[in-house]
Amino acid sequence: MSAVAKTYCIIGDPVHHSLSPGMQNAAFAALGLNCTYIAFRVPASELEESIGSLRAINISGFNVTIPHKVAVIKYLDELDDTAKKAGAVNTVKNIEGLFRGYNTDIYGFMEPLRKRKVKFDGMVILLLGAGGAARAIIAGLSEEKGISKVIIANRDQGRAKELAKIGSELGLKCEVLPFEDVQSVSAGADMIVNSTSLGLNNEPSPIDYEHIKKGSIVYDIVYRPVVTDLLENAKFAEAHVVYGYEMLLEQGAKAFEIWTGLEAPREAMKKNLLGIFGEPT
Numbered sequence: 001m002s003a004v005a006k007t008y009c010i011i012g013d014p015v016h017h018s019l020s021p022g023m024q025n026a027a028f029a030a031l032g033l034n035c036t037y038i039a040f041r042v043p044a045s046e047l048e049e050s051i052g053s054l055r056a057i058n059i060s061g062f063n064v065t066i067p068h069k070v071a072v073i074k075y076l077d078e079l080d081d082t083a084k085k086a087g088a089v090n091t092v093k094n095i096e097g098l099f100r101g102y103n104t105d106i107y108g109f110m111e112p113l114r115k116r117k118v119k120f121d122g123m124v125i126l127l128l129g130a131g132g133a134a135r136a137i138i139a140g141l142s143e144e145k146g147i148s149k150v151i152i153a154n155r156d157q158g159r160a161k162e163l164a165k166i167g168s169e170l171g172l173k174c175e176v177l178p179f180e181d182v183q184s185v186s187a188g189a190d191m192i193v194n195s196t197s198l199g200l201n202n203e204p205s206p207i208d209y210e211h212i213k214k215g216s217i218v219y220d221i222v223y224r225p226v227v228t229d230l231l232e233n234a235k236f237a238e239a240h241v242v243y244g245y246e247m248l249l250e251q252g253a254k255a256f257e258i259w260t261g262l263e264a265p266r267e268a269m270k271k272n273l274l275g276i277f278g279e280p281t
Contacts, residue, residue, distance in 0.1 A: 004034065005034045005035065005036070006033075006034065006035045006036075006060040007035070007036055007037075007038070007057070007059055007060060008024060008035060008036070008037040008038075008059065008060055008061050008062060008063075008259065009037060009038045009039065009040050009054070009059060009062045009063070010037070010038075010039050010040070010062060010063040010064070010065060011040050011041075011042040011047075011050060011054075011062060011063070011064055011065070011068060012039075012041070012042065012064065012065030012066050012067070012068060013041050013042055013043050013044065013066070013067065013068075014041065014066075015039045015040065015041045015042075015065065016039070016041070017200065017224050018039050018065065019223065019224060019245075019248060019272075019273055020037070020039070020063055020065075020248070020252060021037050021038055021039050022272050022273070023248070023249070023252050023269045023272050023273055024037040024252060024255075024256065024269075025037050025272075026265075026268050026269055026271070026272035027252075027253075027256050027264055027265050027268060027269050029268075030265040030268035030269075031260075031262060031265060033260065035060070035260075042068065044067055044068070044071065047068055047071055047072065047075070048075055051072070051075040051076075051099075055097075055099070058094065058097075059094055060093075060094055060259065061091070061092055061093045061094055061255075061258070061259040062091075062092050063090055063091055063092075063252075063255060064089055064090050064091070064092065064132075065090065066131070066132070066133075066197060067131070067132075068132075069088040069089055069090055069105075069131070069132025069133070069135075070087065070088050070089075070131075070132050070135070072089050072092075072101070073087075073088075073089055073101060075099075076089065076092060076099045076100065076101045077098045077099045077100065078098065078099075078100050078101070079100070079101045079102075080100060080101065080102045080103075082102055082103040082104070082106055082107075082139075083101040083102055083103045085103070085106070085139045085170070086103040086105070086106055086132075086135045086136045086138075086139040087135050087166060088103055088105070088132035088133075088135040088136055089101035089102065089103060089132075090102070090103055090104060090105045090132070090136070090251065090255075091103070091104045091251075091254075091255040091258060093258055093259055102255075102258055103136050103139070104250075104251040104252075104254035104255045104258070105132075105133055105136035105137075105140075105247070105251050106136045106137075106139045106140040107140075107250060107251065107254045108136075108247045108248070108249075108250040108251025108252070108254065109133075109136060109137050109140045109221070109247050109250075109251075110140040110141075110143065111246075111247075111250040112219075112242050112243075112246040112247060112250065113217075113219075113242065116240075116242075118191075118217065120141075120144040120145070120146055120147050121145070121146035121147075122146060122147075122148050122190075123146070123147050123148055123190040123191060124148050124149055124151070124188060124189050124190050124191075125141065125147060125149070125150045125151070125189065125190065125191045125192075125193065126150075126151045126153065126182065126185060126186055126189035126191070126192045126193070127150055127151065127152050127153065127193050127195060128153050128154075128179070128182065128192070128193065128194045128195060128196050128198070128206065129153075129154055129194065129195035129196035130152055130154040130156065130159040130160045130162070130163040130195075131159070131195065131196070133195040133221055134152070134154075134163055134195040135163060135166065137193060137195055137221075138150065138163060138166060138167045138170065138172065138174075139170065141167075141172060142167065142170035142171055142172050147172060147173075148173070149172075149173040149174065149175060150167055150172050150173070150174045150175070151174075151175045151176075151177050151185055151189070152164055152167075152174060152175070152176050152177065153176075153177040153178070153179045153181070153182045153185075154176070154179055155178075155179045157176060157178065160176040160177075161176055164176050179206070182206055182207055183206075183207055183208070183211040186207045186211045186212060186213075187210075187211045187212065187213055188213070189213065189216060190213070190216050190217065191216060191217040191218075191219065192207065192212065192216065192217070192218045192219070192230075192234075193219045193220075193221070194219070194220045194221060194222065194228075194230055195221055197222065198222070198230075199220060199222040199225070199228035199229060199230055200222050200224065202225065202229070203229070204229050205228070205229040205230040205232070205233050206230070207230060207233065208233055209233040209234070209236040209237040210237075212233060212234055212237035212239050213237070213239065214237055214238045214239065215238065215239065215240070216234075216237075216239045216240070217239065217240045217241075217242060218230065218231060218233075218234035218239045218240070218241050218242070219241075219242035220241075220242075220243070220244050221244045221247050222244045223243065223244030223245040223247070223248045223273075224244075226243060226244070226245055226274075226280050227243075227280055228244075231243070243280065245273050245274065248273065249266065249269055249270055249273060252264075252269060253266050253269060256269075
């Protein structure tokens with residue numbers, strides 16, 4: 001065991017549903033590290049004060065989730081290239097008192113697709129949402145060549161247009177769509193990505209199975225429940241599904257490696273996430 005105990009955490013609102021504490025503590029235990037990871041609920045109105053508190057206790061590092069991934073940037077000392085590219089932060093490392101922001105959501109989102117050897121050439125992608133996670137997704141997709149277009153569906157059209165501008169600057173052809181109109185284009189999409197929190201509280205899918213193309217890819221970044229209503233509909237439509245826990249695992253492993261400099265024990269982390277039930281079929 002290392003002599004000096006280190007503390008890590010996740011901040012967000014809501015945060016009670018987060019599986020990150022269990023996953024990261026399993027990783028620390030697997031490598032015998034004297035580290036702990038806890039969750040803090042931080043309302044938007046208390047973000048600045050909370051970052052100050054984390055500095056005061058000399059936190060070793062932390063993750064950032066909804067709704068702080070963009071707002072947290074102004075309270076950090078510097079950003080690495082991933083955070084600059086996404087314009088959002090989900091991981092912070094304390095380097096001798098300096099808070100550096102990273103975005104491991106880019107890697108976390110793309111890795112499950114790369115493991116499946118997905119071909120992006122000519123692909124039409126429908127992206128639900130325009131928040132911090134969506135920014136990372138756009139940044140990740142911009143690394144792939146040949147995408148036909150990305151349609152961004154969001155309730156707040158101003159945020160959708162802002163994200164479309166970011167995507168265009170990264171070389172993607174982006175269009176915006178009112179969220180209530182998603183089913184007008186979803187049947188023609190080669191990939192549907194839900195980057196919103198819809199499904200977290202078992203809300204019904206915004207897209208029914210009749211508006212999902214057979215053989216397309218449906219990727220829901222909500223990881224609890226593991227199988228959301230959107231993914232149920234995707235399976236019924238005979239689409240390929242990508243689970244939110246896969247992104248959670250990969251972004252968490254990358255964060256662990258940034259904090260510790262050690263290779264993340266992915267199997268221990270995955271086992272903690274999926275528990276006795278194993279991988280969904």
